Amino acid sequence: xxxxxxxxxxxxxxxxxxxxxxxxxxxxxxxxxxxxxxxxxxxxxxxxxxxxxxxxxxxxxxxxxxxxxxxxxxxxxxxxxxxxxxxxxxxxxxxxxxxxxxxxxxxxxxxxxxxxxxxxxxxxxxxxxxxxxxxxxxxxxxxxxxxxxxxxxxxxxxxxxxxxxxxxxxxxxxxxxxxxxxxxxxxxxxxxxxxxxxxxxxxxxxxxxxxxxxxxxxxxxxxxxxxxxxxxxxxxxxxxxxxxxxxxxxxxxxxxxxxxxxxxxxxxxxxxxxxxxxxx
Amino acid sequence: xxxxxxxxxxxxxxxxxxxxxxxxxxxxxxxxxxxxxxxxxxxxxxxxxxxxxxxxxxxxxxxxxxxxxxxxxxxxxxxxxxxxxxxxxxxxxxxxxxxxxxxxxxxxxxxxxxxxxxxxxxxxxxxxxxxxxxxxxxxxxxxxxxxxxxxxxxxxxxxxxxxxxxxxxxxxxxxxxxxxxxxxxxxxxxxxxxxxxxxxxxxxxxxxxxxxxxxxxxxxxxxxxxxxxxxxxxxxxxxxxxxxxxxxxxxxxxxxxxxxxxxxxxxxxxxxxxxxxxxxxxxxxxxxxxxxxxxxxxxxxxxxxx
Numbered sequence: 001x002x003x004x005x006x007x008x009x010x011x012x013x014x015x016x017x018x019x020x021x022x023x024x025x026x027x028x029x030x031x032x033x034x035x036x037x038x039x040x041x042x043x044x045x046x047x048x049x050x051x052x053x054x055x056x057x058x059x060x061x062x063x064x065x066x067x068x069x070x071x072x073x074x075x076x077x078x079x080x081x082x083x084x085x086x087x088x089x090x091x092x093x094x095x096x097x098x099x100x101x102x103x104x105x106x107x108x109x110x111x112x113x114x115x116x117x118x119x120x121x122x123x124x125x126x127x128x129x130x131x132x133x134x135x136x137x138x139x140x141x142x143x144x145x146x147x148x149x150x151x152x153x154x155x156x157x158x159x160x161x162x163x164x165x166x167x168x169x170x171x172x173x174x175x176x177x178x179x180x181x182x183x184x185x186x187x188x189x190x191x192x193x194x195x196x197x198x199x200x201x202x203x204x205x206x207x208x209x210x211x212x213x214x215x216x217x218x219x220x221x222x223x224x225x226x227x228x229x230x231x232x233x234x235x236x237x238x239x240x241x242x243x244x245x246x247x248x249x250x251x252x253x254x255x256x257x258x259x260x261x262x263x264x265x266x267x268x269x270x271x272x273x274x275x276x277x278x279x280x
Numbered sequence: 281x282x283x284x285x286x287x288x289x290x291x292x293x294x295x296x297x298x299x300x301x302x303x304x305x306x307x308x309x310x311x312x313x314x315x316x317x318x319x320x321x322x323x324x325x326x327x328x329x330x331x332x333x334x335x336x337x338x339x340x341x342x343x344x345x346x347x348x349x350x351x352x353x354x355x356x357x358x359x360x361x362x363x364x365x366x367x368x369x370x371x372x373x374x375x376x377x378x379x380x381x382x383x384x385x386x387x388x389x390x391x392x393x394x395x396x397x398x399x400x401x402x403x404x405x406x407x408x409x410x411x412x413x414x415x416x417x418x419x420x421x422x423x424x425x426x427x428x429x430x431x432x433x434x435x436x437x438x439x440x441x442x443x444x445x446x447x448x449x450x451x452x453x454x455x456x457x458x459x460x461x462x463x464x465x466x467x468x469x470x471x472x473x474x475x476x477x478x479x480x481x482x483x484x485x486x487x488x489x490x491x492x493x494x495x496x497x498x499x500x501x502x503x504x505x506x507x508x509x510x511x512x513x514x515x516x517x518x519x520x521x522x523x524x525x526x527x528x529x530x531x532x533x534x535x536x537x538x539x540x541x542x543x544x545x546x547x548x549x550x551x552x553x554x555x556x557x558x559x560x561x562x563x564x565x566x567x568x569x570x571x572x573x574x575x576x577x578x579x580x581x582x583x584x585x586x
Contacts, residue, residue, distance in 0.1 A: 103428070106358060107386045
């Protein structure tokens with residue numbers, strides 16, 4: 001019954017116009033960034049390289065597809081949660097608002113199976129968003145700008161990665177970015193179990209992200225104990241793959257914290273949904 | 281006839297915070313019944329029906345369907361139930377056929393495309409299977425809702441206000457459909473409706489609940505016959521006052537009331553109506569019309585206001 005309902009969930013997501021908003025918005029944003037970089041990318045890069053030009057000489061194709069992919073990932077990872085929440089926040093509450101949840105739950109399928117089938121559908125949808133972003137950023141970026149060594153500016157300084165040493169980093173970076181987005185998906189799914197309207201869980205998810213991000217960025221000692229445990233702190237851990245050497249222990253810690261949040265949010269969704277009176 | 285209970289509801293209670301939606305509802309639906317579930321707005325009908333379908337968890341009481349406890353054997357039970365609660369809602373962005381496929385897939389039975397099309401035909405939606413439900417009228421959605429209840433050939437059909445929004449032709453069709461389900465397919469049907477005349481026409485047993493409690497339960501015939509019938513008698517001449525005296529002598533306590541020179545009303549048990557008619561005719565009164573006014577509506581109002 002779980003897989004039958006998961007199949008149903010895919011049909012619903014595919015047929016819903018809002019499911020394509022995320023993909024369309026992502027495509028548009030990446031095309032705009034690619035266009036902007038093609039038109040004025042050298043100026044953009046010179047801002048970064050200018051401070052190093054007295055000590056370093058930059059030769060070859062600095063503005064290449066690898067750098068473009070990094071810029072795109074850095075710019076969009078902040079906004080994609082909204083595109084994800086737009087679909088996943090609607091999965092349970094949208095059905096409650098439409099009245100179809102009432103129809104669905106009079107069928108011989110357990111409530112846990114309903115939540116899990118929606119979770120699987122949300123996971124696949126989120127994966128498609130990440131893969132699509134990866135395809136546009138990395139493959140189209142490389143096709144338009146060519147390949148080359150990746151120059152990344154981080155808190156420790158400038159990191160230059162050989163072009164043969166980049167692809168695996170992107171693969172793992174997209175995987176961790178996917179985990180971060182799945183945390184958002186499950187958070188909005190958990191909110192969705194509480195609500196009977198579509199917009200509430202989407203707004204609540206974004207509110208939590210903004211709140212946690214602000215707490216994370218405040219340089220106040222009172223928040224120091226909770227900052228390492230906020231999922232928003234670990235949403236940018238994909239960047240760590242572009243350090244040299246890669247800080248594996250920090251990445252593992254981020255993965256565990258994100259996974260713990262996913263399990264927590266799914267458990268909350270199931271716990272609440274099992275006890276929910278369907279009065280809509 | 282041996283009674284085989286399909287639904288047994290005992291001591292059902294449900295609170296929403298401090299509000300007692302259902303205090304003490306009890307009734308039994310037997311196999312093959314078309315069971316009328318009546319009550320005024322806010323009586324607890326919808327809450328009781330939702331409890332029966334495990335949409336709402338009761339605070340106390342027991343619900344058994346097909347002899348099984350709903351709490352412990354929910355999925356086994358729901359595989360044998362088709363239902364519409366309140367109103368049928370569908371995925372508006374999907375076609376009628378796709379909607380039915382979605383619900384059929386999780387109905388616990390194997391339903392093929394041919395069965396879906398046949399069911400759509402059965403409810404009068406043949407040729408509309410590819411149309412999106414968003415463009416359907418309320419009546420069409422109601423029909424699609426009924427199709428959804430029948431897809432997996434359930435033994436028990438729960439219909440909450442199935443004729444709401446239907447035109448007179450649609451109401452007649454739903455009534456015929458319910459009777460066909462009972463007579464041809466031997467289904468058990470429980471239906472709530474505000475169309476009390478509809479219940480009277482199709483139900484063999486009924487329960488009336490009010491303020492979250494069972495008021496009365498029994499066969500429609502017994503409950504109706506046990507009550508006095510309000511009769512309206514119209515004469516060809518202005519003889520209602522004289523007729524009133526004759527009736528009062530013959531049927532003391534019949535509460536005769538002269539409405540006009542040619543019309544009177546009285547309360548009388550149903551079994552005495554034929555005797556009254558022949559008595560008046562023998563006494564020389566020309567009767568133009570003798571109309572029993574007591575319908576289920578009167579009975580319902582009497583039960584829920586007492």
